[in-house]
Amino acid sequence: MNWQALMAEIDGMLGWIPSWFVGLSLVVGAILLAQFAYRLAMWLLTRAFGARLPLLSVFIDRTAGPARLALCLAAVALVLPLAPLDDTIRTPLMRLFVVAFIALIGWISIRIVDMSAARYLQNFRDVSENFVARKHVTQVRVFKRVTDTIIVIITVSTALMTFDSVRQYGVSLFASAGAAGIIVGLAARPLLSNLIAGLQIAITQPIRIEDAVIIENEWGWVEDIASTYVVIRLWDWRRMVVPLSYFIEKPFQNWTRDTASLIGVIALHVDYRADVPRIRRWLEDAVKQSKLWDGAVVNLQVIDADSRTIELRALVSARNAPQSWDLRCEIRERLVAFIRDEMPEALPRERAILIPSADADADFLRRPAPPEKMRANARN
Structure with a gap:
């Protein structure tokens, strides 16, 4: 018994039900059957090979959406030609089927790009200090997202072009691609500039x-x-x-264009009596004791002098920016404590020379002595 004879027999048995209801019921039933078949197949695959092939579960999770849609479309493609539907219902369903099929192709393409990128990036998991890994991760992520955007644009455009009204509008737009093209280009300039x-x-x-x-x-x-x-x-x-x-x-x-190592600067103002060589020796010992130093640069120089103090600049290097900041804070704190405790004469001071004027001396000589001093002189 072929499919047509079977459908004729079913139609005879259910003749009292409207044909459009029977047709839509067949389509919905086919979709539900496809979903059940997918769940059953995935359950069997997971039970049979899930423990031995852990990547199979990952593959199933990432392809679940496209696989379900593909099975549903396959079921609809089998049932729709046999469903007792007139053209007023069959034509929109066929158009919806075509749009869904185009969306499926775009979805599968995006999944292929994403899975390929993820598989490639598994070789570059540690990107903190690995410049090669950071280079590949950046390129793959940017290219993947640009490719995904292009796939979405092509898929949506292709799906819209299946409608006659949209197709006619597109043809007329291309025919008059003067001012309209300029307007569209100006409107899309931010998006295009960012993509480029x-x-x-x-x-x-x-x-x-x-x-x-x-x-x-x-x-x-x-x-x-x-x-x-x-x-x-x-x-x-x-x-x-x-x-x-x-x-x-x-x-x-x-700060990390070519290398992650950075040189940090510590500035300090000290008095002219500061023993700079001693401070330099202490700085070298203190930096060598720190775990944040990368062993490359440690230096102390006098870079400026004004009327009150001299300015010292210490240079210390670290493996990356956070460690450079922490190293600078650590050495600055210890350096201030060293000068305060071991070299107090190096602390900045305010100096002033007090010179009394001649009028002040004369006024001091004319000032009367206190009464206690006058009584003491009288007794003597």
């Missing part, structure tokens, strides 16, 4: 993931690079969202 900036950043890499940067007098790290913006994690855990075009059009500081 994203490609430039992925290629030239002025910033990378976990780079330490200073933007608008704010210091932080590059936490995420999206398709149109960058998220900066500031030192106090705030988040600054900056358009991608900012990093192409405006200057900013990147």
Whole structure:
């Protein structure tokens, strides 16, 4: 018995039910059956191979949406030609089926890009001190998001072009692509500029993931690079969202462009009587004892002198920006304590020379003696 004979027999048995209701019931039943088949298949695969193949569970989770949609479309494609529906219902369902199929292709394409990027980035998990890893992570993330955006635009455009009204509007728009094209270009300029900036950043890499940067007098790290913006994690855990075009059009500081090591500066004002060589020896010993020092740079110089004090500048290096800040604070605190306890003569002082005037001396000589002193002189 073929499908047509079976459907004719069912139609004869359920002749009192409207044909459109029977057709829609068949479509809905096919979708529900497809969902049940998917759940049953995934349960069997997980029970059979889940323990031996842990990656299978990850693959099932990431492909669950497209797989369900694909099974539903396959079931609808089998049932829809046999459903007793007239053209007023069948035509919208067929158009919806085409749109869903186009969306499925776009969804599968995005999943393929995401899974490929995730698989590639598994080789670069530690990005804190690994410049090669940061380079690859930045490029892959930017390219992935730009590719996802392009796939979404193409999918939506293709789905909309299946409608006659939208297709005619698009043809007329291309036919009169003068002022309309300029208006659309101006409206989409921020989006396009950020997408192009994203490609430039992925290629030239002025910033990378976990780079330490200073933007608008704010210091932080590059936490995420999206398709149109960058998220900066500031030192106090705030988040600054900056358009991608900012990093192409405006200057900013990147403290970890080539290496994460930084030189920190400690400035201190001391008296002219300070023993600078002794302070320099103490600084070298103190820095060598610190776990934050990277063993590269430690130096002390007299960089300025004014009428009251001399200015000392200590240079110390660390492995990265946070350790450089902590090292500077540690050495500054210990240096102040050393000068206060071991070299108090080096503390800044205010000096003044008091010279009495001639009028003050004459006034002092004419001033009468106190009564007690006059009585003592009289007794003598």
